[in-house]
Amino acid sequence: MEEKLKKIKEKVEIQISQVEEINSLEKLKSEILGRKGELTQILKNLKSYDESQRPKIGKAVNDLKRLIENKIEEKKQVLKNQELNKRLESEEKVDFSLPVKEELGSLHPITIVQREIEEIFRTMGFTVEDGNEVETEYNNFEAVNVPKYHPARDMQDTYWLENGQLLKTQTSAAQNRIMKKYGAPLKAIFPGRCFRNEDLDASHENTFFQLEGMMIDKDISVANLIYFMKTTLSEIFKKDLRVRLRPGFFPFVEPGFELDVSCMYCEGKGCKVCKQAGWIELCPCGLIHPKVLKMGGIDSEKYSGFAFGLGLSRLAMMKYGITDLRLLNSGDLRVLKQIGIK
Ligand code: DAH
Secondary structure, three states: OHHHHHHHHHHHHHHHHHOOOHHHHHHHHHHHHOOOOHHHHHHHOHHHOOOOOHHHHHHHHHHHHHHHHHHHHHHHHHHHHHHHHHHHHHHHOOOOOOOOOOOOOOOOHHHHHHHHHHHHHHHOOOEEOOOOOEEOHHHHOHHHOOOOOOHHHHHHOOOEOOOOOEEOOOHHHHHHHHHHHHOOOEEEEEEEEEEOOOOOEOOEOOEEEEEEEEEEEOOOOHHHHHHHHHHHHHHHHOOOOOEEEEEOOOOOEEEEEEEEEEOOOOOOOOOOOOOOOOEEEEEEEEEEOHHHHHHOOOOOOOOEEEEEEEEHHHHHHHHHOOOOHHHHHOOOHHHHHHOOOO
8 A cells, every 4th residue: 555655646746746737736636636536535445455454544645635735735836926927027028118008097076176276275375284184083173162062073973093083074173283383374275085974875975075264364354254255266166156144053163154155057047056046055164263263372362264164075066067976986987987077
């Protein structure tokens, strides 16, 4: 028997060394070690051997099986490496000067709208600031006058990290940091990605974009806010828009407003987009709450200011006629084609 196993071992070693492809190796493996393989047959027929010999034979066969398995595994690695090297070599031969066949990407609709708006604000002397996506609870809530047990927190449930930080729910989270960085007077916008723990539907996503703005100086009043918003929004929509304010509550502004613009599609006459109202609700805003100024290190006796929050995702949807917010995060290139960006 010893002799027989030795022969099998030698034969198999030669077979393994001759294999050149992983597929053939797999085939060989099942031939050698499978049900019909010689070794399995020996084990099956153990009964035909002398009883005293059986354990010894069984062990020898199993040892050999294991040895063969290891050899096959080793060979597999060698073949894999060879294949990889071959691929790398052939890819090096790619001619990079050939024209690109694959489709090129384009800027995301939100990025396009964001850049347009940034440009408009830059021409008015605003700086464009970066906000963090991971924020402290203080910046996202407390510093904008939403203390721990304030009901406004309910509407902005978000994702919390184990270290107590959170994914910011609003671009307002950057207000405090920016006030501390520049002091007053101050003119800044800060676009950014926001997150909320939402039930998803066509107008709610767990990830969306806002663009926030702040202007702080001496004697800033609601009149400044109205004039400023009217001019800026007319510039963004490239149409002379009228604006109106309705009272709105946000803990970080006092007074706070919902700002509507006259419908840019029907010019106020009433259409499907404005639901026959002639107005479109566009932008919450207000005069920055003195407490928020103070927390930002700004003397609220000397300075006042306004803040506003534009929904960037919403603006992109309006600009490109997208009716489902979820498409913006879908990564589906067909969306770009459909809205005519590509
Ligand atoms: N942060 C608010 C939100 O996400 C939007 C907002 C409202 C921003 C009023 C402002 C503001 O700056 O003045 O719901």
